Amino acid sequence: MMGQDSSWPLVGRSAEIDYARKALVQASGGGVVLVGQAGVGKTLIARRVSSDLARDFEVLYLRGSAAIADTPYGVLSMVLAQLDEETSANPLMLLSSLQSRFHPATGGARTLMVLDNIEDFDDFSAMVIAHLVRVGSVRILGICGDMQRAPLELFNLWKDDVVHRLDVEPLDLEKTTELLTAALGNPVSRSVALGLWQASGGNPRYLQAITLADVESGHLALSDGVWVSGGGGSRAGKPMTECVTGQLERISADQRPLLETVAVVGAVPLDLLLKVFPPEPVNALQEQGILWAEQGGPPLVRLSDEGLAESLRSQLVSVPGRAALSTLNSMRTDSSMPPPSRASLIRWCLDNGISVEAPALVEAAREANLRSEPSAALRFLEAVADAERGPATVLEAARALALERRIDAALATIDPLLGDGVPPVGLRLEVELMLTKAELTMRSHQRHSETAPLLDAAGARLSSAPAEEVQDLLEQLEDFAAERELFEGRSAGLTESLPGRIEARSAHGRPTSRLQGLLASALAMAGRQEAAVETARSLVARLVGAERDPLEIERAGTHLFTALLAAGYWNEALAMAEAPEREADASIYDGSASEFTEGLLHAFAGRSQDALDRLVPAISQLRASDSHGLLPLAEAAGAYILALRGDLPAAREHLGAVDLDSERHSWHYRDSAEYFCILAGAALGEPGPAREKLRSRAEANAAAGNKGQELLFLSQAVQLGSDDLVERLCAAAATSEGPLARVLELLGKGIAARNSEALLDAASAALYSGHDGLAAHAAERALEFLEDGDAMIGIYADQILRRAAAPGRRPPRSRTLLSERERKIARFVARGASNKVIAEAEHVSVRTVEGHVHQILTKLGLSSRKQLALIFK
DSSP states (O other), X not given: OOOTTSOOOOOSOHHHHHHHHHHHHSSSOOEEEEEOOTTSSHHHHHHHHHHHTTTTEEEEEEEOOGGGTTSTXXXXXXXXXTSOHXXXXXXXXXXXXXXXXXXXXXXXXXXXXXXXXXXXXXXXXXXXXXXXXXXXXXXXXXXXXXXXGSOHHHHHHXXXXXXXXXXXXXXXXXXXXXXHHHHHSSOBOHHHHHHHHHHHTTOHHHHHHHHHHHHHHTSEEEETTEEEEXXXXXXXXXXHHHHTHHHHHTSOTTTHHHHHHXXXXXXXXXXXXXXXXXXXXXXXXXXXXXXXXXXXXXOEEEESOHHHHHHXXXXXXXXXXXXXXXXXXXXXXXXXXXXXXXXXXHHHHHHTTOOOOHHHHHHHHHHHHHTTOHHHHHHHHHTSOXXXXXHHHHHXXXXXXXXXXXHHHHHHXXXXXXXXXXXXXXXXXXXXXXXXXXXXHHTXXXXXXXXXXXXXXXXXXXXXXXXXGSHHHHHHHHHHHHHHHHHTTOXXXXXXXXXXXXXXHHHTTOOOHXXXXXXXXXXXXXXXXXXXXXXXXXXXXXXXXXXXXXXXXXXXXXXXXXXXXXXXXXXXXXXXXXXOSOOTTTOSOOHHHHHHHHHHHHHHTXXXXXXXXXXXXXXXXXXXXXXXXXXXXXXXXXXXXXXXXXXXXXXXHHXXXXXXXXXXXXXXXXXXXXXXXXXXXXXXXXXXXXXXXXXXXXXXXXXXXXXXXXXXXXXXXXXXXXXXXXXXXXXXXXXXXXXXXXXXXXXXXXXXXXXXXXXXHHHHHHHXXXXXXXXXXXXXXXXXXXXXXXXXXXXXXXXXXXXXXXXXXXXXXXXXXXXXXXXXXXXXXXXXXXXXXXXXXXXXXXXXXXXXHHHHHHHHTOOOHHHHHHHHO
């Protein structure tokens, strides 16, 4: 790990370096100015470019500073020191002398002036440099934070198109990941990369500072050769503060408390902020771009620089800042204050020994649970005095423990509040306790039989109250009952009942998104994949752009991903998994959950290397922190992929780590984990038992009405050699929907008829949809049933096998038909070489080459050299 004073590798800037280099060496133009925020990497790019051009240019480095900004010719003092006093005192003679000295016509190397910190150049130096650029004596490589603050003469060089402008933007997530891997010397999990990217805003200087602080505090740790995020203390600290020292120094005394307040709270309603601070510093900081107002409702003011916000949060708040925060805290309950900001104020109060009333702490915990932040929720609840710890406190504590997947502890927390002899807590709170306990028991192997009685008891309690008073609770009960049916794998009944319930709620203007999501997943499991995709897409389209709970949008995205995967829209599902943003139309998870999802999709599709590249860091991260409960499925998929790649010891290790007993998972989750465990067993050398397990799971799903799941297991059983199941595969595919079902129907019919052409169609369709493993299997079966006269089918099947690139599969048939000498000549032909050229290269006669070419074409059933090029391209 490099220290703060060391430079990290220059990664992710090849496009900027190439652009700047080309701008400087092209025949016309005066150079290029790099523009971007402090720490974004402008100076490193300039150093690399000037170093690359050192053979072609004499490089002269000039730097502006506030100390000499008002000194005439201050920046050029070193250059002017070489002139006599008379020349230096006469502006015309000075320009003429410098023009003669630097002009390339004198026979010397061209001059490249690297101008650092252009904003602090004095006007006289700027005028001289601009003149030298315009007459072609020098070229410049400028470094500037804000062109609007540059001296007019240098600004006009860009305005008049004499020099190019290159805006150096912060790094995106992919380049941030690349930089972290290079700097830390080991891969990083996507959770780490995403967290550091968001905290630094993609600014390399901030990224380095925050990463150093995280490593020092233990927030980042090396696990299984991968950097993962875990526990540890404060994220920011001295490195981050040192990184923004220049910005802090430019903040005036009346601005600092304002920035401290916004940094601590996160987002402050503008109207409340103006009740605490006068408008002048607020407007000034907005004009400087340090503060920005988020629109789309009542304006919310935020810090635009996350690095500065991190630094301010890590330091002691000034006395005026504390007073301002106290004043703002008194307005905490204002309706315009966002719940996360309210929670930030409460957290600040707790950190500073300021008492907070119990109801506010419980409400903050509830909001934290809704945002899936259980550690924050538990911290708020710990601050509630023992005498004030009522049922609402216990309910939120149980929810937080459930989010941490501590099911037994959550049940132990909530059990004492329900049962005979327990004092009444009120209908609403009692039903919420019942539903929370029902969800916990459903996920417990030992106590799942208690779930149904709890739902019945909740229904009985609600029936005693007027329906209009408990309508929301009745809907929660109905939603959970449907969720439980899906959890237990009973999808068929839901596809019949949910549409009517959704229609009834819609007619009364009641929310239906949860039921629509459940319907989409139920349709996918039941074999109605196209209807599932349509339902989920409609739901996501309705939620995106609306002011909805992010978790609600994430759940909708999850249902859509499930539907796309089940239907066989692999490429669209992959696009969702790859996106880092937490927008339902782009991504279903953030961090390593997204990395895991992406790896899982690649594993389903048989793309082993892509799957491995994502699953290895995801598993390391999930072993450290697994808030979504994804580790057992990730271990199973990892075992399969490693076995497929031939790393059998590692595959057995991951297979042994699959734990489906600590927590009771949903039918679909268990199915998926067992699917990969079975395939891993087959790849480890036990195909017979694997075929029987796949048959058994297919039958269990058929009995439950889960035709989509049945199809999944049947398809793998057939791919492992259970041709006796081909008829069942065809029948299941014929009654299912989507591209995957169509491919599997073609596969089954092709195998049943031993028809290479039908199997080639299946292989092509599978490859087009992104399922490489299925494409490779269909192509192999096409080659297996190949008959005389089907040479072109064989050629195309070979091409699909090569594109699918499935490890451990036999080499393409066309390659095994030819001798080594014939393959070498075939490659020459594919590159367009004539017989004469080939003969000279191989030291044989042209006639011999002609004979080999004829033999190659005959063996492969081809009629032209052009067709041969298609195979060996």
